[in-house]
Amino acid sequence: MRYIIYGAGGVGSIIGAKLFMAGFDVVLIARGEHLAALRRDGLRFKHPNPDTIENLHITAVGHPREVAFRPDDVVLLTMKSQDTAAALDELRYASGDEVAVVCAQNGVENERLALRRFANVYGMLVILPANFLEPGSVDTTSWPVTGLLDIGRYPSGVDGRAEAIAGDLTRAGFISSSLPDVMRYKYTKLRENTLNAVHALLVPDADATNISNRLRDEATACFRAAGIDFAETAEMMARASGMSASVGGVGQGGWRGSSTWQGIMRGSAGTETDYLNGEVVMLGRLHGIPTPANEVVALYVDRMAREKQAPGSVRLDELRSEIARRAASLASK
Numbered sequence: 001m002r003y004i005i006y007g008a009g010g011v012g013s014i015i016g017a018k019l020f021m022a023g024f025d026v027v028l029i030a031r032g033e034h035l036a037a038l039r040r041d042g043l044r045f046k047h048p049n050p051d052t053i054e055n056l057h058i059t060a061v062g063h064p065r066e067v068a069f070r071p072d073d074v075v076l077l078t079m080k081s082q083d084t085a086a087a088l089d090e091l092r093y094a095s096g097d098e099v100a101v102v103c104a105q106n107g108v109e110n111e112r113l114a115l116r117r118f119a120n121v122y123g124m125l126v127i128l129p130a131n132f133l134e135p136g137s138v139d140t141t142s143w144p145v146t147g148l149l150d151i152g153r154y155p156s157g158v159d160g161r162a163e164a165i166a167g168d169l170t171r172a173g174f175i176s177s178s179l180p181d182v183m184r185y186k187y188t189k190l191r192e193n194t195l196n197a198v199h200a201l202l203v204p205d206a207d208a209t210n211i212s213n214r215l216r217d218e219a220t221a222c223f224r225a226a227g228i229d230f231a232e233t234a235e236m237m238a239r240a241s242g243m244s245a246s247v248g249g250v251g252q253g254g255w256r257g258s259s260t261w262q263g264i265m266r267g268s269a270g271t272e273t274d275y276l277n278g279e280v281v282m283l284g285r286l287h288g289i290p291t292p293a294n295e296v297v298a299l300y301v302d303r304m305a306r307e308k309q310a311p312g313s314v315r316l317d318e319l320r321s322e323i324a325r326r327a328a329s330l331a332s333k
Contacts, residue, residue: 001072001164004029006064006087007079008038010132010262011104014140015076015149015174017045020058022172027067028060035062037136046139047146064094074100074165076124077110080263081275084110092117100161102151106193106259107275108186111154122162125150125185127240128174132262148175148240152182175242185239187230191219193276196258197297200271200304201319203312211319214293215277222283222291261311264304273301292326 001024005016008028020026030038038060045054061067073095079087084105091099097118103110104124114121128147131139140146149169151162162178169176179185194215198208223230260271277294284291300314300322 001025001074001168002027002070003168004064004067004073004075006075006077006091007083008060009034009078009080010130010138010259011126011128012076012078013043013132013138014045014128014130014146015078015104015169016058017043017054017056017138018146018172018174019168020056021054022168024168024172026058028058029062029064029067030060031062033135035060041136044137046137047143048141049143064091067094069095069099074102074161076102076104077114078104080259080268080270080272081105081107081110082270082272084113088113088117102165103154104149106272107190107279108183109275109279111183115154120161121154122151122165123154123182123186125179125182125189125236125239127189127237127243130259133265142243144173145175145243146173147243150175150177150179150182150185150239152179155183156180175240177239181229184229185231185236187223187228188233188236190276190279191216191223191230192233193258194219194280194294194297196260197273197277197301199258200260200264200311201297201300201314202316206316208316208319211293211297211323214323215280215297218284218289218291218294219280222280222287222289225287225289226283228283260301264301264309264311267308268305271301271305273298277301290327290330292330293323296323296326 003019003024004027005012006029008016008030016026016028042055042057045056100120101114101118102122102124104126111121111123129141151166152158157180158178166176166178195212198211202208263271277298280294281291
């Protein structure tokens with residue numbers, strides 16, 4: 001199989017790098033300054049081996065139209081969810097609708113979007129420490145086992161392709177199994193990803209335990225009201241217990257922040273918050289569950305990204321006060 005990494009930012013570039021280093025055929029689809037750096041200098045992949053920098057000259061293109069698709073291709077979507085619909089349209093135009101599409105992304109909306117356009121859709125649970133703050137360069141804090149990448153068909157089940165992909169990822173240095181209920185774990189990851197917004201809004205040493213717990217509790221209540229099955233967090237993390245995270249990591253001291261934080265640091269105008277906290281908010285509105293904490297942090301992150309505010313620029317007392325105000329407003333309706 002050939003692996004086409006579509007949206008090769010932090011997570012996508014690291015997956016592509018490790019597959020490439022294991023001898024697999026890989027194509028990266030990237031954009032902007034990152035694409036220019038990949039084409040000019042190759043991918044600078046930093047990892048704690050100790051603090052090794054690999055310079056990998058992986059084929060990099062800017063659009064699916066530049067790929068001559070083959071029957072054995074597997075496309076891993078690794079862009080942020082807000083970019084998925086447009087990317088899928090371009091992919092279908094270039095490849096047809098039979099190529100295998102793997103949603104290696106946060107949230108649970110990407111698989112729905114893909115299934116509207118493609119026959120062979122897979123969900124992937126991704127637990128992978130990745131830093132991506134400058135074009136052409138990514139790093140990870142876990143080596144030689146770099147992440148957990150479980151895969152299953154969407155909406156459920158496994159097949160020979162899923163098992164083959166899991167086998168290739170295992171050979172490349174990931175923990176990977178084919179799971180018939182992979183979306184059960186992706187909902188658990190979604191619940192944990194609601195905290196990404198807090199990491200972006202507040203300074204790192206802010207005691208936001210109460211807010212974090214509230215975000216999780218709202219997600220749990222919404223999942224139960226909607227009849228959505230999900231794993232306990234400990235069960236999900238147990239699957240990643242074989243990851244070998246180094247102490248201190250690489251670069252400037254290890255993992256530097258959530259994907260939301262990193263996107264705002266890079267100056268991205270949009271974030272995936274509407275597909276993380278926003279998914280919880282939508283479920284709450286559909287099933288009559290109040291979600292004031294998720295509503296407020298989603299609103300604040302959107303404003304931060306649009307106004308190019310620095311991460312950590314929101315005061316903890318302000319965020320708590322606004323959540324309390326929103327909760328009172330919802331309770332009065």
